[in-house]
């Protein structure tokens with residue numbers, strides 16, 4: 205049984221990519237520790253393509269080619285293992301990378317949805333309507349489910365029609381929320397809609413101990429979502445920001461005993477234990 209998660213949020217700069225990297229690498233390590241031969245795939249659906257450099261990788265091809273049907277997954281997916289180049293060993297972690305090409309692919313796909321709706325005489329596009337893009341993503345995720353035990357999608361804001369199609373295809377969402385007023389407000393406005401049954405966990409990020417605003421934000425999030433849906437807060441820490449800059453390491457490689465590594469590991473175990 206395979207599981208597909210999106211790490212996403214309506215706001216930028218809240219720690220989505222950081223959480224997607226930690227979650228995918230942590231799940232890969234959990235499988236390894238359990239003696240499993242199964243693998244994890246990190247899918248970068250942000251045209252900024254930051255997952256690759258954060259893992260020390262330099263891809264040439266892009267997830268956009270897959271979405272447009274111009275390539276097969278095995279042509280684009282790369283290994284995150286760098287042990288042969290004297291880098292970190294990640295035997296069961298893989299990346300479907302993004303490059304700037306993804307921005308063009310996204311525009312093309314959204315144009316196709318609008319054209320499809322016009323041809324069908326649909327006056328107004330509704331979220332999750334059966335469309336070419338929903339079908340394409342469902343087919344893609346179905347192919348990936350055959351190969352990987354976990355698929356973790358790094359999905360950027362804005363949460364537009366493209367997101368609606370991705371949302372349709374994933375099993376659950378992990379939502380990082382920065383511990384400040386506007387990030388919490390945006391999370392509360394966006395993720396308490398009736399449609400959001402898929403929220404697996406909200407992850408408070410950039411949390412500062414003994415800072416009044418951080419504490420107030422955590423209380424506000426707990427009040428709205430309940431303590432069960434909140435995962436352990438990730439502290440603000442320069443170690444998190446240093447890890448990708450240190451030759452593309454994850455937090456578990458760069459500072460395995462740090463407070464943020466322990467907090468991310470807690471998220472990994474929560475997701476792993478609920479699914480395996």
Ligand SMILES: Nc1ncnc2c1ncn2[C@@H]1O[C@H](COP(=O)(O)OP(=O)(O)O)[C@@H](O)[C@H]1O
Pocket residue numbers: 215216217218219220221222223409410411438439440441442444445446464
């Ligand atoms: N807990 C943290 N403490 C300090 N810096 C962090 C933390 N989480 C993320 N960062 C840094 O903040 C920036 C934005 O994080 P990122 O994961 O790229 O956000 P997003 O993907 O939501 O835009 C990055 O430079 C990242 O290294």
Ligand SMILES: [Mg+2]
Pocket residue numbers: 220221222250254360
């Ligand atoms: Mg990002």
